[in-house]
Amino acid sequence: EDQVTQSPxxxxxxxxxxxxxxxxxxxxxxxxxxxxRQDPGKGxxxxxxxxxxxxxxxxxxxxxxxxxxxxxxxxxxxxxxxSATYLCAVxxxxxxxxxxFGTGTSLTVIP
Amino acid sequence: xxxxxQSPKYLFRKEGQNVTLSCEQNLxxxxxxxxRQDPGQGxxxxxxxxxxxxxxxxxxxxxxxxxxxxxxxxxxxVTSAQKNPTAFYLCxxxxxxxQPQHFGDGTRLSIL
Numbered sequence: 755e756d757q758v759t760q761s762p763x764x765x766x767x768x769x770x771x772x773x774x775x776x777x778x779x780x781x782x783x784x785x786x787x788x789x790x791r792q793d794p795g796k797g798x799x800x801x802x803x804x805x806x807x808x809x810x811x812x813x814x815x816x817x818x819x820x821x822x823x824x825x826x827x828x829x830x831x832x833x834x835x836x837s838a839t840y841l842c843a844v845x846x847x848x849x850x851x852x853x854x855f856g857t858g859t860s861l862t863v864i865p
Numbered sequence: 866x867x868x869x870x871q872s873p874k875y876l877f878r879k880e881g882q883n884v885t886l887s888c889e890q891n892l893x894x895x896x897x898x899x900x901r902q903d904p905g906q907g908x909x910x911x912x913x914x915x916x917x918x919x920x921x922x923x924x925x926x927x928x929x930x931x932x933x934x935x936x937x938x939x940x941x942x943v944t945s946a947q948k949n950p951t952a953f954y955l956c957x958x959x960x961x962x963x964q965p966q967h968f969g970d971g972t973r974l975s976i977l
Contacts, residue, residue: 786963797955797968851896851915853966855907
């Protein structure tokens, strides 16, 4: 059973058109939820960590939120340079330092 | 600058050959990880190590081997037993606890 599911798989936005990416998780005992950005041919780059429901983090045009079942990555007025694949990962208390990744959302922002 | 260095960036394997992917970190992180990334799939854990001279199998360890003789280094060997090795391999490290992983820029392995 998948522990981390991301949607949509792909998203095309016009520049300036705000939207949200979803990461739903089924793990019990969430230790942390992590958002990464990955550019083609590169390793993932860390964006945010969220630890408890209700928590929010912001960085430039990105804002991450967390509930007990899912996390959203809100992108406000995106620019073409925001085009990338966004990955979500969770860590649970039962498995210590292991991380479980979703399959990612591929975002394309059209000028 | 602190970071994780993976080498080589591209690697080609012949039939029956073992190849080793290098991963070095200077972040003073205790834990290190190897993942495999295939198109349309999430990162899948191959092996991880939380301390020198100790490592655990991940979800897809068959056909792979690792060593952790130094804190800074965690090489991955793709053996001839791995029948479908073509993939993008990512190395990561983290401190213990609820801290994010930091990734290298990957090695792309292909079959000749």
